Amino acid sequence: MEPRYRAPRGTFDFIYPESEKVEALLAAASEILATRGYRRISTPMLESTELFRRGIGEATDIVTKEMYTFEDQGGESLSLRPEATAPVIRAYLERSLFAQGLPQKLFYAGPMFRRERPQAGRFRQFHQLGAEVIGTRDTFIDAEIISISDVLFKRLGLEAYELVVNSVGCGECRPSYVRMLSGFLEGISQALCEECRRRSRENPMRVFDCKNERCREALEAAPAIGEQLCPECRVHFQEVVDHLETLGVAFRVDPKLVRGLDYYTNTAFEFKFEGLSAQNTVSAGGRYDGLAEQLGGPETPGVGFSLGIERLLLALEAQGLDPFTPPRLSVFVAGAPGVERSSVLDILVALREAGVSADADFMDRGLKSQMKQADRLGARLVLIVGKDELERGEITIRDLDRSSQVEVSLAGMVPAIREMLEAGSEDV
RNA sequence: GUGGACGUAGCUCAGUUGGUCAGAGCGCCGGGUUGUGGCCCCGGAGGUCGGGGGUUCGAGUCCCCUCGUUCACCCCA
CATH class of the missing domain: 3.30.930.10 (Bira Bifunctional Protein; Domain 2)
Structure with missing residues (x-):
């Protein structure tokens, strides 16, 4: 693997x-x-x-x-x-x-x-x-x-x-300070660690970054740039x-x-x-x-x-902070058995064109699995495109938060969804 | 560049003194009767145990090498 x-x-x-x-x-x-x-x-x-x-x-x-x-x-x-x-x-x-x-x-x-x-x-x-x-x-x-x-x-x-x-x-002022510091470091070099001696030669000011306790003590008395301006x-x-x-x-x-x-x-x-x-x-x-x-x-x-x-x-x-919360998917469109896939896709597209965030199944899953998927995605509503309803020109909208569902006409679908989304979800 | 720790399923990890040791939980997929989620139950897929070599009758389990990850030094955001 x-x-x-x-x-x-x-x-x-x-x-x-x-x-x-x-x-x-x-x-x-x-x-x-x-x-x-x-x-x-x-x-x-x-x-x-x-x-x-x-x-x-x-x-x-x-x-x-x-x-x-x-x-x-x-x-x-x-x-x-x-x-x-x-x-x-x-x-x-x-x-x-x-x-x-x-x-x-x-x-x-x-x-x-x-x-x-x-x-x-x-x-x-x-x-x-x-x-x-x-x-x-x-x-x-x-x-x-x-x-x-x-x-x-x-x-x-x-x-x-x-x-x-x-x-x-x-x-x-920095060059003259660095000379002063170098002079000081020379005087205490035996008290410094290997690293600091190297720094003393190559980049004197870096000795102050040393975490070694002995070095820190030895550097207590060192001239500081902030004081030599x-x-x-x-x-x-x-x-x-x-x-x-x-x-x-x-x-x-x-x-x-x-x-x-x-x-x-x-x-x-x-x-x-x-x-x-x-x-x-x-x-x-x-x-x-x-x-x-x-x-x-x-x-x-x-x-x-x-x-x-x-x-x-x-x-x-x-610190347990999160600067971003992903937007919640509003609608998952699920197709019941016997429903043309094109019907599902038509509805999906219509929702998206209406500005509603929507997604659907693309793994050829059964209805039950689609419901699970909708739940996993955190969708608020599931639009169940059923054969019977479709023949009557209707569609089922299930509210996953409230565990309730209604049937509406295809024409009234988008307004109904908007209304349900705006109404929010009371705690169930 | 230097030093230490660690590398087992997608993830988090168990794996005794080397001989059912290839496992668990989570996740994923499917099912629990015919068109419906979250809980629960059942089943399934998935791993050359990082790679190579060696020791041994036999090695995730010991040794060496290698690659990778990680922590620290160095340095720096």
């Missing part, structure tokens, strides 16, 4: 009901974003490899070992997108969106690809929903971007999550914090919060959930004022977030 073909490792099919929950989540998010002036953008799943190398950073794990990269038949190096911010900025520059007026507020949703080892909340093809505001450094926008996830979570009824914010500085960045961050308070978003400042991708500047944030296993960051993002320039465009500020759909689904499930 081993299927001959299976979905590639780390990928999966979204089947119902998850597929429908995803639709519901996207609908809720789209509504929130649209009412804040965001417009939808859809970029290719494939981009030139160079875009990501430049945009995300040559030294990042994503670029060095997680991209699905290949050369196409024309010899061009392409990669499946591991994230969408660089592609969105590329599109902004390529399509001259700045000429449409600034700022540009864009949102996207779709699959991303990273060749990591799968685990809870982490897949090789996963789906992100995100937004970017390009063209302004206004601190209210930083707060707005952050608040969108919060609004969505609240609307979905989610609890037990925490928003952590920080500033990672700018091109001026230049005056300008300090003001910027303070304004963001103030706006968050105005927006009523609860948060905690963590001076040691850092970001994985190279392009971040100033504002950085993460939404973490309790009870979600190791991958508990559901939404994260920040400001990236240097990215557009990095990609060969003019100096252009930007800020955005991205949210992991699968992780959001896990959070909803962990």
Whole structure:
């Protein structure tokens, strides 16, 4: 019974009901974003490899070992997108969106690809929903971007999550901070784990992600980026914090919060959930004022977030929430013995044309089985197309909720059904 | 990339110290008299016990390899 073909490792099919929950989540998010002036953008799943190398950073794990990269038949190096911010900025520059007026507020949703080892909340093809505001450094926008996830979570009824914010500085203050941190790390290197020593050399700020108890203690006294900002960045961050308070978003400042991708500047944030296993960051993002320039465009500020759909689904499930209830089938049309199949289909089509949700048997089942099927589908009514009634120009409508049935004329069928559906079903 | 756990019917799982061990529940299909659901009863379909090799008279049950799943590290949404 081993299927001959299976979905590639780390990928999966979204089947119902998850597929429908995803639709519901996207609908809720789209509504929130649209009412804040965001417009939808859809970029290719494939981009030139160079875009990501430049945009995300040559030294990042994503670029060095997680991209699905290949050369196409024309010899061009392409990669499946591991994230969408660089592609969105590329599109902004390529399509001259700045000429449409600034700022540009864009949102996207779709699959991303990273060749990591799968685990809870982490897949090789996963789906992100995100937004970017390009063209302004206004601190209210930083707060707005952050608040969108919060609004969505609240609307979905989610609890037990925490928003952590920080500033990672700018091109001026970060380098000097990193030097200071490196110096500090050198001094305590013997107290650090193997991993942290490696980080100390390659990406010093990442030591703060270490979960090792000894390292954490040793790092207590380490200088934090949030405390070493230049005056300008300090003001910027303070304004963001103030706006968050105005927006009523609860948060905690963590001076040691850092970001994985190279392009971040100033504002950085993460939404973490309790009870979600190791991958508990559901939404994260920040400001990236240097990215557009990095990609060969003019100096252009930007800020955005991205949210992991699968992780959001896990959070909803962990909290017993369901964003989607499938609509109930109104009518199941069942044919009794001796009835022409065409009569059943004619009625089915007539109902659908009248706007009534309806389905019928396509497995050549007997009446009893059709009744069971109707029940299993959760249909409210069953239209029993019987030989005798049909000869009288009538049809039987059985109400599965009330366990009652009536006969009506074919001409009065649709109105009768409408009436019964509108009357609802009292508890029986 | 590293480490641990696990892989028996569609699903959730039982399967003793290797010898009726190929099972249960749920689901699915059919039936319980002639045209009717949900409960109940009866019956049925469905499994190379992930795959390969080995040990043995004999292996889901032991060993090796392999594939897959899963959890953690790494990293990140």
